[in-house]
Amino acid sequence: xxxxxxxxxxxxxxxxxxxxxxxxxxxxxxxxxxxxxxxxxxxxxxxxxxxxxxxxxxxxxxxxxxxxxxxxxxxxxxxxxxxxxxxxxxxxxxxxxxxxxxxxxxxxxxxxxxxxxxxxxxxxxxxxxxxxxxxxxxxxxxxxxxxxxxxxxxxxxxxxxxxxxxxxxxxxxxxxxxxxxxxxxxxxxxxxxxxxxxxxxxxxxxxxxxxxxxxxxxxxxxxxxxxxxxxxxxxxxxxxxxxxxxxxxxxxxxxxxxxxxxxxxxxxxxxxxxxxxxxxxxxxxxxxxxxxxxxxxxxxxxxxxxxxxxxxxxxxxxxxxxxxxxxxxxxxxxxxxxxxxxxxxxxxxxxxxxxxxxxxxxxxxxxxxxxxxxxxxxxxxxxxxxxxxxxxxxxxxxxxxxxxxxxxxxxxxxxxxxxxxxxxxxxxxxxxxxxxxxxxxxxxxxxxxxxxxxxxxxxxxxxxxxxxxxxxxxxxxxxxxxxxxxxxxxxxxxxx
Numbered sequence: 001x002x003x004x005x006x007x008x009x010x011x012x013x014x015x016x017x018x019x020x021x022x023x024x025x026x027x028x029x030x031x032x033x034x035x036x037x038x039x040x041x042x043x044x045x046x047x048x049x050x051x052x053x054x055x056x057x058x059x060x061x062x063x064x065x066x067x068x069x070x071x072x073x074x075x076x077x078x079x080x081x082x083x084x085x086x087x088x089x090x091x092x093x094x095x096x097x098x099x100x101x102x103x104x105x106x107x108x109x110x111x112x113x114x115x116x117x118x119x120x121x122x123x124x125x126x127x128x129x130x131x132x133x134x135x136x137x138x139x140x141x142x143x144x145x146x147x148x149x150x151x152x153x154x155x156x157x158x159x160x161x162x163x164x165x166x167x168x169x170x171x172x173x174x175x176x177x178x179x180x181x182x183x184x185x186x187x188x189x190x191x192x193x194x195x196x197x198x199x200x201x202x203x204x205x206x207x208x209x210x211x212x213x214x215x216x217x218x219x220x221x222x223x224x225x226x227x228x229x230x231x232x233x234x235x236x237x238x239x240x241x242x243x244x245x246x247x248x249x250x251x252x253x254x255x256x257x258x259x260x261x262x263x264x265x266x267x268x269x270x271x272x273x274x275x276x277x278x279x280x281x282x283x284x285x286x287x288x289x290x291x292x293x294x295x296x297x298x299x300x301x302x303x304x305x306x307x308x309x310x311x312x313x314x315x316x317x318x319x320x321x322x323x324x325x326x327x328x329x330x331x332x333x334x335x336x337x338x339x340x341x342x343x344x345x346x347x348x349x350x351x352x353x354x355x356x357x358x359x360x361x362x363x364x365x366x367x368x369x370x371x372x373x374x375x376x377x378x379x380x381x382x383x384x385x386x387x388x389x390x391x392x393x394x395x396x397x398x399x400x401x402x403x404x405x406x407x408x409x410x411x412x413x414x415x416x417x418x419x420x421x422x423x424x425x426x427x428x429x430x431x432x433x434x435x436x437x438x439x440x441x442x443x444x445x446x447x448x449x450x451x452x453x454x455x456x457x458x459x460x461x462x463x464x465x466x467x468x469x470x471x472x473x474x475x476x477x478x479x480x481x482x483x484x485x486x487x488x489x490x491x492x493x494x495x496x
Contacts, residue, residue, distance in 0.1 A: 020052030028070035045314035056088035119240035278381030358384035372469035413456035460490025
């Protein structure tokens with residue numbers, strides 16, 4: 001069982017040194033949940049803030065959880081979010097391959113090296129696959145831990161199936177340092193002899209993670225605080241190999257409420273879900289960045305950040321130990337602000353598919369509708385219901401014409417429409433300005449407030465109590481012929 005060290009020396013020679021190197025290493029299991037997106041974002045920000053290298057690695061060793069098409073979801077999400085990677089499966093790099101199943105040949109060699117060093121052992125005991133994956137194991141009860149070299153070689157020669165387990169030191173403690181939580185010390189007796197290499201030759205997540213992070217020169221490891229309990233075993237592996245330990249950054253979970261972590265099983269949204277709900281990517285990223293991180297110094301009170309500003313401002317010391325509560329209303333606030341700050345052209349492009357859900361008529365100007373919506377829209381999915389009246393006048397009750405604030409009732413509204421229709425019929429130019437000026441002048445001549453005239457005109461034109469924009473804009477977008485048709489229908493409705 002002697003080990004040829006030249007293989008390991010060649011791999012060591014490929015490791016880049018001298019600058020920050022971070023990695024996002026998702027499993028292809030179907031979707032990008034909010035916690036995953038935050039990990040990707042923080043990892044990217046650490047690299048970009050330091051002028052370092054950001055790596056994308058696909059961790060697919062657990063084939064039971066593999067979902068067809070999930071890798072494409074990862075690529076698409078990262079691209080949409082602007083989280084560009086410098087090394088990865090699709091772009092290559094000096095420490096590839098960047099898909100774990102394509103690296104499977106090297107893990108057994110590193111596991112065997114650990115056996116040779118006395119920090120791991122062959123285990124021939126009958127264990128279920130779930131035990132192998134979880135590492136659940138009573139160290140004291142396993143006779144394989146104390147097998148002699150001759151006994152191990154005999155069993156291997158006989159072709160007995162085996163796993164390779166980490167040999168946790170008996171007694172003593174292990175201390176590791178986390179950038180967020182500080183020094184944490186655990187008793188070695190509380191750690192289990194986790195499986196490193198399974199019977200199928202594939203590594204467990206915990207082992208592959210350490211080997212790959214070292215061989216890729218990773219300097220900062222960002223992950224959820226649920227992995228704090230695994231960190232001592234990672235440390236012992238690094239120490240057993242004689243490798244430098246990276247900076248750990250364990251982030252507290254994103255919670256649905258004070259008691260429950262976010263979970264797809266409980267209907268909590270993924271990144272894809274949030275997009276489908278009408279939230280735009282820059283708003284999602286901005287909000288997710290602030291879920292557990294606060295800017296410092298002159299940016300301490302700043303809420304809105306571009307991705308570039310986040311990269312310039314991000315500092316690990318701003319990451320909180322406390323869990324973050326995901327507040328959909330707060331995200332809605334961010335989204336509304338982003339929509340309103342867009343250029344008119346960008347907002348129209350974003351809103352167009354949603355406008356077309358509600359407005360099929362080609363002669364209706366989607367640009368004009370977008371201009372109405374931009375200051376009044378919080379999420380894009382609100383749009384179809386807001387604008388469907390442009391396509392077809394909905395059924396509405398005559399009571400809609402009554403409004404206390406505008407001083408209208410059915411009789412007043414009828415009088416207003418009877419005066420407005422002939423005036424609008426006589427308009428030569430159908431522009432916002434001409435419609436507005438004519439209605440204001442008519443209200444003055446009738447001796448009523450502007451609202452008293454505008455309310456019934458808007459209700460008759462839209463058939464809705466709440467609309468994006470007022471009577472003038474709606475009439476202009478509908479066009480002269482359709483406006484007059486609808487106002488006449490409203491007049492007939494009021495006449496009963």
